[in-house]
Amino acid sequence: MTFVLASQLPVLIAVLVLGTVAKVITVSSGGEPGSFSKLGPAVLVPARMQGPALLGCALGELVLATGLLLTAHPIFRWGAVAFFALSTYVLLELRRRRPDAGCGCFGEISAAPVGRRSVGRTIVLTGMAGMAVWAEVPGVAVFADPPWPLIAAGLVALAVMSPEIEELIDRVRYRAPCEQRPAPAESVMLSRLRASGAWRAHRDQLTTTDPYDSWRELCWRFFVFRNQDRDDVVFAVYLSGRRPAVRVAVVSGEDSDALPVYTPVSA
Amino acid sequence: MAYPSIERRRVLAAAALGREVGVPGPDPGSGDPLHAVTGTILDVSPHLMTIERPDGRTDRLIIAPWATIWRGAEVTPADLPVGARVIMRTSRERKVVERVWADIVRITGTILSVEGRKDLVVELHCGPHRGRRTVVIPYRATGRLQVRHPQLEPGYLFDAIGIRQDGTTLALLPATSQPTYPARAVPPAPPAYAGVQPRISGTATWSDAFDEEERGLAYPMLERADAACPDAGVSCAGLPYLALGSLLQIRNSCTDRTANLPIVTCGCVAGRFCDRCVECGTSERGRIVELSPSSYIELGGELVKGCFNVQIGLG
Numbered sequence: 001m002t003f004v005l006a007s008q009l010p011v012l013i014a015v016l017v018l019g020t021v022a023k024v025i026t027v028s029s030g031g032e033p034g035s036f037s038k039l040g041p042a043v044l045v046p047a048r049m050q051g052p053a054l055l056g057c058a059l060g061e062l063v064l065a066t067g068l069l070l071t072a073h074p075i076f077r078w079g080a081v082a083f084f085a086l087s088t089y090v091l092l093e094l095r096r097r098r099p100d101a102g103c104g105c106f107g108e109i110s111a112a113p114v115g116r117r118s119v120g121r122t123i124v125l126t127g128m129a130g131m132a133v134w135a136e137v138p139g140v141a142v143f144a145d146p147p148w149p150l151i152a153a154g155l156v157a158l159a160v161m162s163p164e165i166e167e168l169i170d171r172v173r174y175r176a177p178c179e180q181r182p183a184p185a186e187s188v189m190l191s192r193l194r195a196s197g198a199w200r201a202h203r204d205q206l207t208t209t210d211p212y213d214s215w216r217e218l219c220w221r222f223f224v225f226r227n228q229d230r231d232d233v234v235f236a237v238y239l240s241g242r243r244p245a246v247r248v249a250v251v252s253g254e255d256s257d258a259l260p261v262y263t264p265v266s267a
Numbered sequence: 268m269a270y271p272s273i274e275r276r277r278v279l280a281a282a283a284l285g286r287e288v289g290v291p292g293p294d295p296g297s298g299d300p301l302h303a304v305t306g307t308i309l310d311v312s313p314h315l316m317t318i319e320r321p322d323g324r325t326d327r328l329i330i331a332p333w334a335t336i337w338r339g340a341e342v343t344p345a346d347l348p349v350g351a352r353v354i355m356r357t358s359r360e361r362k363v364v365e366r367v368w369a370d371i372v373r374i375t376g377t378i379l380s381v382e383g384r385k386d387l388v389v390e391l392h393c394g395p396h397r398g399r400r401t402v403v404i405p406y407r408a409t410g411r412l413q414v415r416h417p418q419l420e421p422g423y424l425f426d427a428i429g430i431r432q433d434g435t436t437l438a439l440l441p442a443t444s445q446p447t448y449p450a451r452a453v454p455p456a457p458p459a460y461a462g463v464q465p466r467i468s469g470t471a472t473w474s475d476a477f478d479e480e481e482r483g484l485a486y487p488m489l490e491r492a493d494a495a496c497p498d499a500g501v502s503c504a505g506l507p508y509l510a511l512g513s514l515l516q517i518r519n520s521c522t523d524r525t526a527n528l529p530i531v532t533c534g535c536v537a538g539r540f541c542d543r544c545v546e547c548g549t550s551e552r553g554r555i556v557e558l559s560p561s562s563y564i565e566l567g568g569e570l571v572k573g574c575f576n577v578q579i580g581l582g
Contacts, residue, residue, distance in 0.1 A: 176505075179507035179508060180505060180506070180507055180508070182490075182508075183490065183508070185492070186492060186493075213275075213276070214493070215276060215490075215511065216490045216493060216508055216510055217280060217508070217509055217510045217513050218508065218509070220280075220283075220284065222279065222280055222510075224279055232275075232279060234279040234280070234282060234283045235283065236280070236283040247284060247285075248283065249279070249282035249283045251278060251279055
């Protein structure tokens with residue numbers, strides 16, 4: 001019996017961890033407090049508290065997930081039941097007071113207005129958490145010997161009730177072209193450049209390995225270095241892909257005539 | 268990171284990608300070129316004006332009989348005080364003045380505070396590079412401004428045209444209809460479809476925060492770390508990321524004039540305006556470039572109207 005009761009623990013832990021990660025990413029990448037204005041319970045608190053409220057929720061989820069994973073203590077089991085029951089209430093309240101707001105359960109992906117499916121999902125999760133109350137094993141034990149069919153059934157039930165999955169599919173289908181997407185950080189692009197063949201071919205001629213200028217234009221990031229003849233060596237690194245295309249040119253320091261030494265080089 | 272020379276970037280990028288280096292300036296095919304001239308009035312008579320240019324030269328210009336002069340309202344040459352700062356549209360090799368705007372300012376930013384009962388004193392945040400500005404809305408202009416700016420409250424956007432008088436900035440005309448959302452809640456861009464748009468349509472405005480006689484523009488979609496501008500990269504128009512120094516080809520859809528202009532600064536406030544320009548037909552929503560006054564005039568724009576419709580492409 002314990003086997004069945006504990007079967008949904010992995011699902012619960014996975015949902016809680018996903019929720020934490022998605023919320024933290026939303027808060028850290030958002031930067032624009034206005035963008036939280038359509039997200040979940042955060043709309044019910046004043047604007048300056050919205051980021052902290054979302055992070056507080058994420059922290060609570062992480063504590064519950066850790067507790068469910070490591071112990072069988074009733075405080076975490078009942079805590080999870082209370083958390084999902086409260087979420088159900090909050091979503092119903094949100095639906096009544098702010099029909100335009102998304103549930104924010106998984107950060108900014110959950111921006112679609114709260115519907116029956118989101119509410120149904122928290123009810124199912126409350127039920128799963130309720131089952132786990134009487135399971136006397138910690139989550140780790142279930143992960144060690146997973147009851148696959150029951151886990152799969154739980155996941156399918158949740159997937160059916162998750163509007164986020166459709167949103168994810170839409171985002172992949174209608175992905176913005178690369179010139180409109182935010183780029184990886186400059187340091188990431190610099191390490192990709194340093195892993196390329198073009199870099200190895202020119203490295204020995206450079207005076208320093210740190211660029212003196214760098215900028216992003218459309219799908220390319222440019223790095224400029226000085227070589228020992230006081231010429232500029234400019235590398236253009238394509239923004240997408242782990243081993244991106246790299247182009248390089250040496251431009252004489254005085255005049256603007258380019259001396260392209262390489263035809264397109266793929267790293 | 269220091270910017271050794273932003274113009275150099277264009278040469279280096281062109282060399283690396285094997286494309287041609289664009290040349291800044293008006294397109295020769297746009298007809299008789301217009302020239303913007305700025306200066307300070309030394310002397311003015313009904314038909315002749317003497318000004319001191321920013322580089323210290325003195326210039327005498329003929330005021331055309333059809334010329335219009337604006338200083339808060341349409342005025343005559345005799346109303347222009349000595350010492351007024353003027354920006355003019357000229358033709359015939361910078362000799363004949365067709366339009367004069369005296370002491371004109373444009374105040375664009377986010378409202379920080381509004382005080383006063385008759386004359387309103389508005390404090391604005393004009394972006395990280397431009398800092399704060401305090402403007403006075405004289406009582407006679409409050410109705411006109413509030414009709415287009417119904418939410419004169421902290422956190423909302425403000426955009427007006429006015430004059431500088433005795434060291435005070437007066438806002439006299441609304442430059443747009445105020446966006447209905449707070450400045451920090453700019454609507455997202457419409458979903459983009461893969462594939463490069465060769466040209467983007469939208470609104471061009473001007474700003475007085477450029478150097479005198481500078482030709483260039485402010486563009487909202489820059490990488491925050493590159494431009495050292497924490498508010499950049501916001502626009503509701505679906506713009507591609509570009510860099511300081513990139514050359515844009517700007518075509519004024521109203522006058523059909525085209526010019527290549529470099530991006531010289533970050534247009535983080537312009538990017539927050541998701542409005543339309545109704546100058547000649549309704550534009551797509553979103554301000555895509557903010558031009559320096561000289562560039563705006565040379566593309567055929569009227570400073571008092573505040574915007575025109577443009578198409579931009581990479582120069």
